[in-house]
Amino acid sequence: MVRRLRSSKDEDSASEPQRQVLLPRPDVSPILQVVRRLLAAFAVLWITVLLVYLDRGGYVDDVDHHVSFLDCLYYTTVTLSTTGYGDIAPGSDSARLVNTLLITPLRVLFLIILIGTTLEALTDRTRQQWRLSRWRSALRDHTVVVGFGTKGRSATQTLLSTGLGRNQVVVIDSHTHVVKAANAEGFAGVEGDGTRSEVLVRAEVQRAKQIVIAPQRDDTSVLVTLTARQLNPRIKIVAAVREEENAPLLRQSGADAVITSASAAGRLLGLAMLSPYASTVMEDLIQQGTGLDLKERPVTKAEAGHAPRDCADLVVSVVRGHRILPFDDPEAAKLQLTDRVVVIHRASHTTPEPGERRGEFR
Template sequence: VISLTTVGYGDIVPVTERARLIDAIILTPARLIVWLVFVGIAFELFFHKGLERIRMMRLQRKLSDHIIICGYGHSGRTAAAELVNRGTDREHVVVIDTDDALLKNSAEAGHIGLRGDATLQRTLQDAGVDRAAAIIVATGRDDTNALVILTIRQLNPKIRVISAVREEENGPLLRQAGADTTVTPSRLAGYLLADSVTHRHINDFVLDVLSSGGRLLLVERAATESEIGQRAGVVDGVMVLRILREGKPVGFWEPQATIAAGDTLLALQPAAA
């Protein structure tokens, strides 16, 4: 401190009252400021990060079967909000992003925000990727999405991975990297835009079906015992549109559209059902 404030080691000292006054008014507060800077840096480097690490360790022990969202842009925010609307606990949605403003938005929405690079193993481990139920990758760049997916697969080969795709041609590459499902928002938007040229109500119907706040819900579920043996179509008040049997789709209009044990159904049902 003596060297920093250049007051000397005793060979040069203030002897006049004016010099002593300057030392008391200017140099003493300067010493305090320097100490405060040192304490602030020490707190940031050691105490704050240490407390943050302890908080993350406690958080990780509590997290299980949660959803991780890599990227809290428009797609990530919409996905998080829809997950909550469909019954997911807000605190079971973990958001990874490098933007402090977006992380603040995620915290205000009740989610757990984690600042970091989702392409790094340490970041995904902090988010509990080994215990998560699924992970949504929506960083805004297809190349970054691919790196994130490859890193995820190294840490958890079995987790369900859903990735957004900006360029449709990159879809197969992301699936090859390990994505279970890829979604191209621009492609869906293009379909709806083109269809709205000649139709007035289909766009509203599709959005109604896709959103949890609509009057209808499009659900995917296993066939129940009461449905086995019945034809697809209107079954017990539910519209069975498609049967998935051994990985192959069967439409409700096809001759073989009789529901069998082990079938997976895609059905429309009232939101209150």
């Protein structure tokens, strides 16, 4: 049985980590950020100097009544820094118009660049909310991964090898450093307890296509499964448990598929002892994208009505309704168009040319 469930709803929520959605960001060096701001500030400075120099005839210098390029540079620096000594001032209407329409906005832009770090800190929350809003509006039929440990990370890599985009994966974990590690790999992350509905809602489980549940504890898997099924009755749930005795409970909770990690690893260990090469082949089969792949696909129109051995791929099983039929089962002697088949083929599999032997790998 499951060892421990959450005891009550009146737990001290203050002891839980802050729940938030973290989106991946481009990693920019602080030195590069400073250099960019300095270059932008110098660009604004020299644009303003050019504007003043081109209209230098409209400015008045109280010292020598002549505005040189150095005077333009001097005037620009004291103007952009809002010092304004007043010894050089726009005298003509055109110069004052240029100051109003161009130099004043440049002054504001210059100050914004100089205090960019402070302004960025003040506006970071607003920008984060805007990014979250845009992310939520675009998120549909995605995959949620609860628990980004060894099992969750391996499951994610397998999904990526089948063509799933990183922007279609949302990771949920209660540890901040794990969520940040997922961000570094390009995944959106939600920090919090996956057994709580508000955390799953932040990951948009109600609009997700599938969810991988791979926490460290079996009781957590059960609670996440129950909550996810309640929020989205149509979602596909694949869950992992350590103990085989907890697998039936997970299926009763709504999991479509349950993987027992401890017994699966034990079987591979036993197979490696009895037949080392067979265990190597098994490891190759469950590692998508390289060597041999184990894949489930629908029966094509050309295959309907034929025997499984007539298929181009090597058929292992036939899925008919909710039943799994071995390839040599009499009921699977003829494939139906509504069937699905579990096949073995190369990762770079292509359709055999006419005349090639069926079941062979190229």
